[in-house]
Every structure is written in C-alpha cells, then in structure tokens.
Amino acid sequence: xxxxxxxxxxxxxxxxxxxxxxxxxxxxxxxxxxxxxxxxxxxxxxxxxxxxxxxxxxxxxxxxxxxxxxxxxxxxxxxxxxxxxxxxxxxxxxxxxxxxxxxxxxxxxxxxxxxxxxxxxxxxxxxxxxxxxxxxxxxxxxxxxxxxxxxxxxxxxxxxxxxxxxxxxxxxxxxxxxxxxxxxxxxxxxxxxxxxxxxxxxxxxxxxxxxxxxxxxxxxxxxxxxxxxxxxxxxxxxxxxxxxxxxxxxxxxxxxxxxxxxxxxx
Amino acid sequence: xxxxxxxxxxxxxxxxxxxxxxxxxxxxxxxxxxxxxxxxxxxxxxxxxxxxxxxxxxxxxxxxxxxxxxxxxxxxxxxxxxxxxxxxxxxxxxxxxxxxxxxxxxxxxxxxxxxxxxxxxxxxxxxxxxxxxxxxxxxxxxxxxxxxxxxxxxxxxxxxxxxxxxxxxxxxxxxxxxxxxxxxxxxxxxxxxxxxxxxxxxxxxxxxxxxxxxxxxxxxxxxxxxxxxxxxxxxxxxxxxxxxxxxxxxxxxxxxxxxxxxxxxxxxxxxxxxxxxxxxx
Numbered sequence: 001x002x003x004x005x006x007x008x009x010x011x012x013x014x015x016x017x018x019x020x021x022x023x024x025x026x027x028x029x030x031x032x033x034x035x036x037x038x039x040x041x042x043x044x045x046x047x048x049x050x051x052x053x054x055x056x057x058x059x060x061x062x063x064x065x066x067x068x069x070x071x072x073x074x075x076x077x078x079x080x081x082x083x084x085x086x087x088x089x090x091x092x093x094x095x096x097x098x099x100x101x102x103x104x105x106x107x108x109x110x111x112x113x114x115x116x117x118x119x120x121x122x123x124x125x126x127x128x129x130x131x132x133x134x135x136x137x138x139x140x141x142x143x144x145x146x147x148x149x150x151x152x153x154x155x156x157x158x159x160x161x162x163x164x165x166x167x168x169x170x171x172x173x174x175x176x177x178x179x180x181x182x183x184x185x186x187x188x189x190x191x192x193x194x195x196x197x198x199x200x201x202x203x204x205x206x207x208x209x210x211x212x213x214x215x216x217x218x219x220x221x222x223x224x225x226x227x228x229x230x231x232x233x234x235x236x237x238x239x240x241x242x243x244x245x246x247x248x249x250x251x252x253x254x255x256x257x258x259x260x261x262x263x264x265x266x
Numbered sequence: 267x268x269x270x271x272x273x274x275x276x277x278x279x280x281x282x283x284x285x286x287x288x289x290x291x292x293x294x295x296x297x298x299x300x301x302x303x304x305x306x307x308x309x310x311x312x313x314x315x316x317x318x319x320x321x322x323x324x325x326x327x328x329x330x331x332x333x334x335x336x337x338x339x340x341x342x343x344x345x346x347x348x349x350x351x352x353x354x355x356x357x358x359x360x361x362x363x364x365x366x367x368x369x370x371x372x373x374x375x376x377x378x379x380x381x382x383x384x385x386x387x388x389x390x391x392x393x394x395x396x397x398x399x400x401x402x403x404x405x406x407x408x409x410x411x412x413x414x415x416x417x418x419x420x421x422x423x424x425x426x427x428x429x430x431x432x433x434x435x436x437x438x439x440x441x442x443x444x445x446x447x448x449x450x451x452x453x454x455x456x457x458x459x460x461x462x463x464x465x466x467x468x469x470x471x472x473x474x475x476x477x478x479x480x481x482x483x484x485x486x487x488x489x490x491x492x493x494x495x496x497x498x499x500x501x502x503x504x505x506x507x508x509x510x511x512x513x514x515x516x517x518x519x520x521x522x523x524x525x526x527x528x529x530x531x532x533x534x535x536x537x538x539x540x541x542x543x544x545x546x547x
Binding site for chain 1: 321497510
C-alpha cells in the first residue's frame with residue numbers, strides 16, 4: 001500500500017534512512033530496513049579514507065536536537081564496497097551518498113558505487129562543515145557537477161540541498177537542469193555551541209550542523225517553497241521523529257519524503 | 267534527553283592507582299540538586315577533555331557523597347591530558363550511557379568478577395553494588411606486571427584471600443599466569459555445585475573471548491563489557507556496530523550476554539576504526 005516509484009527506484013515504503021545516521025555498517029543499515037524503511041542512504045563516502053574531525057563530533061543540544069561535525073569521516077569507496085556488497089545480499093534499495101574533491105573524483109566514487117550494486121546516488125554538495133559545501137552554495141557549480149555526474153551514470157541521482165544559502169530554489173533548479181532525478185531537502189543548518197564554564201566551543205571543529213526536531217519547521221518551509229518551482233520529486237528530510245512529522249511533509253508538500261530514523265535515546 | 271548533552275563539572279579528587287593509571291572523581295554536587303539520573307554498574311560516560319577529544323569511559327564507582335568516578339590509563343593525547351587534570355579543573359561528560367550489569371536475583375548464586383587491566387573499572391563499581399546488597403562473590407584481577415595492578419590496596423582491604431585472586435603474567439605478584447587460567451580452575455571447582463553461576467567480565471577482548479569459551483562449556487550466566495570506538499555514544503553514528511547482527515555497543519551494550527555474544531562474528535576479531543573501516547582487533 002505504501003509502495004512508491006521514486007524516479008525509477010521502486011520502494012516498498014516511502015520512508016528512507018537519511019544519510020549520516022547509522023549508514024556506515026551493513027548490519028546497522030539492515031536493522032533500519034527491518035524496522036520498515038523502504039531504502040537506506042549511506043553515510044557520505046569519498047574517494048579515500050578520511051578520519052574526519054575528532055570528538056566531540058555529535059551531541060544533543062535540546063531533546064531530539066543535535067549538532068554534529070563529523071567532517072566526512074569515512075573508510076573510502078574502495079573499502080566501502082565490502083559494505084555495499086554485504087547490504088545488497090539482502091536485496092533492498094541502497095542509496096550511496098558520495099562526495100569528492102573534484103568533479104572527476106565525484107564521478108569516480110559514484111561509478112564505483114554503481115558498479116558495486118547500489119540503486120541510486122545521492123550527491124553530497126551541502127555538508128555545512130566541510131569543503132564540499134562550496135558547490136552547494138553556487139548554482140553554476142551545482143549545475144555542472146550534477147550534469148557531469150548524471151551523464152556518467154545509469155542509476156538515479158539525488159542531490160542533497162544546503163539550506164545555508166540565500167536562495168535554495170535557484171540551487172535546486174540548477175540541479176534539476178543538470179539532470180538530477182530528485183532533490184533531498186534539507187541538510188543541516190550551520191550551528192555552534194559554547195560551554196560557558198570553559199568558554200570553548202564544544203564541537204572539536206568549532207562549528208557544525210544542527211539537525212533534529214528544531215529544524216523540522218525550517219525543513220517544511222524549504223520543501224514548501226521548492227515544491228512550487230520544481231518538476232522533479234523532493235525528498236523531505238529534517239527533524240522527523242514520528243508519523244505526524246512525516247504526514248506534515250506529505251501534506252501537499254513533497255512528492256516523496258524521507259525520515260531520519262533517530263533511535264529512541266530516552 | 268539530558269544524558270546526551272555535554273555538561274562540564276569540576277574534578278573533585280584524583281588518586282594514583284599505579285604508575286599510569288588514576289581514578290578521577292567528578293564533582294556532581296551541582297547536578298545532584300537537579301535530580302540527575304544515577305549511574306548503574308556497567309554504564310559509561312563520554313568524557314570530554316576540552317580542546318582535546320571526547321572518549322568513552324566506564325564508570326568505576328560512586329563515592330560516599332554520590333560523586334562519580336572514572337579510572338583512566340595514560341595511552342594517548344586525551345588520556346594523558348585527563349591523567350594530568352588537577353582538582354578544580356573542568357572536564358565535560360555525557361551520560362550515564364548504555365545498559366548495565368544485571369544483578370543476580372538469588373543470594374545463593376555463585377558470582378565471579380573477572381577483570382584484566384583497566385577492565386577492572388566497571389567491575390569495581392559492580393563490586394560496590396554487590397557488597398551493598400550483601401552478595402558474596404569472587405573477584406579475579408589480572409595484569410601483565412605487579413606495577414600495572416590497580417585498586418590493590420582497596421581490594422585487599424575489602425576482600426579476603428578466598429574471594430580475591432590476583433594474577434600477573436610474569437609472576438611478580440599473586441599467581442603467575444593469565445587470569446583466565448585461574449578462572450578456569452575455579453570454574454571447574456564450582457561448576458559441580460548446584461548453585462547458579464554468574465560471570466561478569468571486562469578487559470582486553472582476547473581475554474573476554476577466552477572467558478566466553480570457558481563459560482560456554484559449563485553453561486553460566488555470562489555478562490561481558492565490550493569496548494568499541496564511538497563518535498555519538500547514543501546509537502546514531504554506527505561506528506560501534508557489531509556484525510552481522512548490528513548490535514550497537516553504545517546503546518544495546520556495552521554489556522552483552524552469552525546469547526548475544528554467540529551471534530557476533532566480530533567478537534574477539536574485528537572492530538571499526540574512526541573512519542568506519544573494519545579492522546582486526
């Protein structure tokens with residue numbers, strides 16, 4: 001009953017695990033599918049192993065609202081192929097989030113992921129605390145990257161949008177023009193937390209991105225605005241913690257929606 | 267949930283346990299007034315050393331005033347800075363996180379606590395709890411050398427020779443050999459009795475793996491505390507995921523039972539590094 005066809009991706013449920021959460025090991029991803037998700041998105045994977053920023057890199061600021069600055073830590077596509085192959089043994093849709101340090105490396109990582117059997121690629125051009133954010137804030141760079149990646153792949157390409165821009169619609173339209181099959185809105189919002197006893201930023205990187213409950217109304221507004229202008233599907237994302245949040249995205253807003261499966265930490 | 271917020275508190279006290287190991291007492295006075303949740307034996311904290319790093323650490327005990335303790339060994343930048351913290355300096359924490367050791371329901375149970383190195387930390391906390399509830403138990407402590415043994419004076423004061431065994435690999439103190447060897451012979455001896463046997467263990471994973479194998483043969487209630495690299499400590503990042511079941515050490519653990527350990531291919535063999543890459547233990 002909940003079956004959806006998202007730009008050629010056939011999903012048994014429109015709930016997708018958003019990138020960045022639990023998407024580094026095949027066994028955690030499988031547990032998310034067993035819990036009822038229609039697809040999972042991996043953590044962002046790059047051309048080579050990257051340790052990322054030191055801890056503290058994720059913590060809660062208000063109940064259900066987190067800041068993080070992982071700094072794109074990942075094992076690198078060559079080692080991650082093992083996880084893709086393991087997860088594909090369970091035969092459910094897998095979206096691999098990719099980033100690179102050049103158009104060439106974005107394509108290289110995406111092609112390796114496609115070859116390993118993933119069903120769609122999500123382009124991370126919007127991580128607010130790493131260098132890839134520079135693409136997602138520029139409409140021309142977004143257009144050319146999306147065009148070059150989509151023309152080299154045979155599977156759907158989703159583009160994750162950065163909300164830390166003056167005009168998100170302009171960027172989304174560039175992604176659509178470049179051939180994106182869908183957009184994912186929104187990534188985290190730039191944020192910072194300072195400990196008043198030590199007067200130091202708590203995140204090791206200083207600043208990072210805000211996610212969770214606090215950003216949900218912002219995500220709804222961005223998706224609402226995008227819906228008026230885009231022809232391609234929008235995957236709503238941000239602060240979803242219960243079914244009402246999902247319905248809110250769905251209520252006349254996005255074609256499809258997506259939830260961050262924040263585990264119950266109470 | 268307040269447990270996942272980072273709070274800074276002052277160091278109330280520090281105590282040298284051996285050359286490279288210290289127990290740090292956190293001043294919890296300010297938080298106690300806010301009805302902050304009390305930790306249970308087996309739970310851990312994410313300890314933030316401002317400007318350096320944040321790492322998971324077992325809670326090693328609670329003092330008479332309800333202040334929490336951790337026991338740290340100098341091994342890297344973060345633990346070195348932690349080791350050198352002085353009274354009144356600030357450190358941050360999140361927690362108590364994870365699950366906890368389950369205490370036996372029957373006072374007649376035979377109970378073993380088997381620890382290696384700084385793995386004694388959560389077992390010290392458990393021993394406080396068991397003692398307060400009038401349980402009798404046998405505590406086994408292992409280390410490579412005499413100078414690496416921790417909590418020795420405290421344990422020797424609290425327990426007698428028949429319920430506290432010390433093992434050093436070089437024989438410089440207590441019995442010579444691995445702690446698992448002494449555990450093996452004690453287990454053989456007690457497995458003949460009809461009382462139910464509980465085994466609690468923490469230490470290097472190779473040691474835990476041996477404890478698991480020995481316990482499996484005689485069918486005991488086993489609970490071990492596992493360690494993995496973590497970013498979030500609350501079930502989000504997946505770095506501490508154990509294949510193929512996907513148990514998360516931070517959320518489903520750190521305490522795992524025999525039944526759970528049996529399902530883990532990674533136990534004693536693999537972990538993930540900070541990038542998420544699977545590596546050998």
